[in-house]
Amino acid sequence: MFFKVFSKDKLNKSEQLVFLDYLQQSLNNGFSFNQSLKILPHVWNEKVNIIKKLSSNIAQGNDIGQSLVAIGFSRMIAQQISFAIKHGNLIESLSQLTKIMRLKNEQIKKIKSEMAYPAVLIVMMVSLLIAMQTFLHSELSSDSSSSDFIFAIIISLLGIFFIGCSYVVILAKKQDYTSFKKLIHVPILGRLVKLYIHYLIVSEFAILMCNGYTLQQICNFFAHETNQSIAKTITCKMNDALIKGNDIEEIIKQEEFLPDSLVLLFGVGADTKELSKKCVLLSQTLFYELNFKLGKAVVSIQPFCFILIGFCILAMYLKILMPMYASIQNI
DSSP states (O other), X not given: OHHHHHTTTSOOXXXXXHHHHXXXXXXXXXXXXXHHHHHHHHHOGGGHHHHHHHHHXXXXXXXXXXXXXXTTOOHHHHHHHHHHHHHTOHHHHHHHXXXXXXXXXXXXXXXXXXXXXXXXXXXXXXXXXHHHHXXXXXXXXXXXXXXXXXXXXXXXXXXXXXXXXXXXXXXXXXXXXXXXXXXXXXXXXXXXXXXXXXXXXXXXXXXXXXXXXXXXXHHHHHHTOSSOOHHHHHHHHHHHHHHTTOOHXXXXXXXXTSOTHHHHHHTTOOOHHHHHHHHHHXXXXXXXXXXXXXXXXXXXXXXXXXXXXXXXXXXXXXXXXXXXXXXXXXX
């Protein structure tokens, strides 16, 4: 109930996907973005207030990206939609966004289903360990310092694990360059984050190049953006390096959030139209690679959880047997 009250003015992930799907279908049928927003409250009665709030903010001249963030969208998605509206590629952008959001929602559902059973077992094991710690202290008079030490280690490791997970979630919500820089060093997750950023950057490059932008013009475009997005940070660094006369190949290799494949695209001296086609192809390749690696990562979650359960079971046995062994020695 608390979370429902707290998020009543925002769209959740599933509702965001419904919203983007509707926009895409409406635009495909010839309606403009503003017309689509006016029609939506009549067909989506549950979210009338949120859609009216969005329409009102846009009508007052507020930035579309900021207005989307206000109703629950992440800054990266909001910036991509705002970016696509400015350059007339909204339908194509919505198609890519709905694909990746649908993939993300499906993977989250898989993760929840994979973790549901292990999570319940872990909670039960930890609760039982705490209960046993209290019970054995009152029932056994013998020295159980060794078992207490093992118990403290197990609880500390579990605490560190959950604190680490919370820290990762906090960094992911910030969605800035510094946070993503830290996330790419997290085992397993780091590779997925880097691949996801590669996909986003290349897809944005592809949209701009389809509109005739050169690399220098792309850098200048993002430099005037008000949002401190990761694309703006990367292109500003690229722009500074280009002004200093650095080679494009060197710039790409030095930046972790730019795929090395871009070296092959920009290094052949092709015109902007040809580069845009290659960037579109590269973004599609990165998307399929991201989908594949996400599936592999989800499969490995449950075995890791069962390893944690194994540690809890080991701690339980040691907690029971070590005080009993100490008591037998004293007889």
